[in-house]
Amino acid sequence: MEQCKGSLKALEFIVRPPNEFYAALARGVDYASAKYGGCDFAMALGGNEVSGYHTGPASIVGQIVGVRHSHLDNAGYSIDQKAAKKQLSLEQMVDEIIKEDNSRGVFNSVVGCLFARGVYTSENIIDALGAVGIEKTKDDLDDLGRRIFDEKYRFKIREGFDLSRVRIPHRFFETVSTLGKIDPRIVEDMLQLYRKKRGWL
Numbered sequence: 001m002e003q004c005k006g007s008l009k010a011l012e013f014i015v016r017p018p019n020e021f022y023a024a025l026a027r028g029v030d031y032a033s034a035k036y037g038g039c040d041f042a043m044a045l046g047g048n049e050v051s052g053y054h055t056g057p058a059s060i061v062g063q064i065v066g067v068r069h070s071h072l073d074n075a076g077y078s079i080d081q082k083a084a085k086k087q088l089s090l091e092q093m094v095d096e097i098i099k100e101d102n103s104r105g106v107f108n109s110v111v112g113c114l115f116a117r118g119v120y121t122s123e124n125i126i127d128a129l130g131a132v133g134i135e136k137t138k139d140d141l142d143d144l145g146r147r148i149f150d151e152k153y154r155f156k157i158r159e160g161f162d163l164s165r166v167r168i169p170h171r172f173f174e175t176v177s178t179l180g181k182i183d184p185r186i187v188e189d190m191l192q193l194y195r196k197k198r199g200w201l
Helices: 002-015 020-026 029-036 057-065 076-085 090-109 114-119 122-131 138-158 184-198
Strands: none
Touching (some): 002 020, 020 029, 057 076, 057 184, 090 138
16 A cells, blocks of 8 residues: 555656656656667667566567557557467568558548457448448559558658657667567667668668
8 A cells, every 4th residue: 555655656756757867767767778878678669668578589570660659550469469370471470561561541530449459450430431431442442541650650750750869768679579579670670671662771
C-alpha cells in the first residue's frame, strides 16, 4: 500500500512538477534519460515509451517506423509471433510491416476496433462502403493506405523525427524475446530494407 502511495505521488509530481527532475520525467523517458543518463536501458523508441511487448525485431522496427511509434501502427509484435511459428525472412517481415502500416490507415479511417481487425478485410470494407454509395476497389484502398501513411509520415518529419538518428536502447539486445536474443545487425538490416522498399534511399 505504501508503494502504491509513492507511485501516485510520483505521478502527481509528473503532472505538476515541483522541480527540474520531475519536469524532465514529464517530457518522457527518452528526454529524461538523455538528461540524467540511462539511455541504454530507458525503453523508448522514436522518442516514445514502448509497449509491454518484447517479441523480436519486427516489434522494434515496427514501433520505430510506425506513424505514431505505437505497437498498434503495424503490429510488429504479431509479425514476430508469426515468425515464431513459421520462419520468415527479414524481407518478409519488412513487407508485412509495410502492408500493415498502409492497411491500418484505411482501417482506422473507417473507425474499426483493432481487436476485431480480422473482420475488416478489404472485401468487407469495400462492401460496407458500397452500402452507403462509396465505390472503391482493392487497388483504391491500397493506394489510399499508402497516401495516408505518407501524409502522416510527412507530419512526423515536420515535427522533428529523423529515422537516421533513432536510438535503440541496448537493453533490447540483452533480454530474450519471443524469437530469442536479437542481434542488433538484424534490426539495422530490417530498417535498411524498410527504407529501400519505401523508396527513401
